[in-house]
Amino acid sequence: MTTLEQQPTKTEGRKDPWGVLLEKVGKHQDRAAYHALFEHFAPQIKYYAISNGLASHAEELVQEVFVSIWRRSCLYDWRKAAASTWIFTIARNQRIDMLRKMQRTSAEMAVETEDLWQIPGDNEDEPVTSLHRLMSERRIRESLSQLPEEQITVIAKVYMEHKSHQMVADELNIPLGTVKSRVRLALNKLKVILQDQNV
């Protein structure tokens, strides 16, 4: 049995190209790398904003997410997360933050968006977890194409339109139980979740 840390070269090979660019921004404020990230991720984030009902603030959200990427890139560690996963969480947090500001609740709140939504702790010291994190995105990407469209639709509504399972059920005019079972089937197939009961 070989472990992750005994194979630095092999591990190095798992670096994703966006992660390499992100590190260049973090270490050297590399503008060409930053521009390449912008070209790839900005159109995704703009769609994310629009599908979340922020059409009139879509460009603004893209800007906020990228300022945050610029400022936080020094904290990015490719062993902790794939770049796209890291960027997704920033987009999500900025989306939540923007809505909070619009509702003017943020000023009155003792806890900030990050306090509630950022994963706490330092999992990076757990090698199994690091490996797991690195592989999971690749695996999900590969398995997504095998999912039936109805399952992808439900997951897309949860992630892209911030709809609760109940709201998805109402919109698609199907029972809540059906939505939940589609999600569970998808998560099982994607091996996102090992059986809950084995937890």
Added chain:
Amino acid sequence: MTRHHPDSLSLMEYSAGNLSEPHALCIRLHLEQCPHCRSRVDTLNSLGAVMMDHQPKVTVADSSFEQLMARIDSSPQVSSPVVPQPKVSPLQKLLGDDINALPWKRQLADVSVLDITDKFPGQNERVVLQKLVAGGKAPAHTHRGDETTIVLQGAFADQKGVFNQWDFVVLNEQDEHRPVAVGCEDCITLSVLSAPLKLTGAFTRLLNPFLR
């Protein structure tokens, strides 16, 4: 080590950023102490990233990148690297250092409560801290709607098992229970109530803040 975890569907709603703030807080407090669920949320965040990539793309305005760089160059305040802050639990930010010393309101012999709903402006749920003195019993009750609870201190037991610190449990109208605080500490829980709970036993007539 915690043994009662949020289910994968709740973690997915958390990962998608769709939960109300009190619910997110319950999950977040559990994650702080549970590497297993942290790892599950990590994976779900990857699912979010893959979904974002799987969706259509929308071209940004031509000047968008120039504007961005102009903003970054305009002031160090905009562009300075984020300095990692010392980690303070959101619980501490919200409730201070000692949850035992809060202005608890005694409700029954063994039960004290503190409504902290006003700490979550703009949210529709009630957020309540409950304290059951060590060895104390709560009256039998059921729940209207869903009640999400996380154990902040001590432990309680009911017919479904023992719930230790950082355990996570969701109860609804089917769950009538009569929790008992086990161990030598007072048991303190944080609950998010979508609707008030309903007393079912001999205490029904007592004024209950959950019933208003």
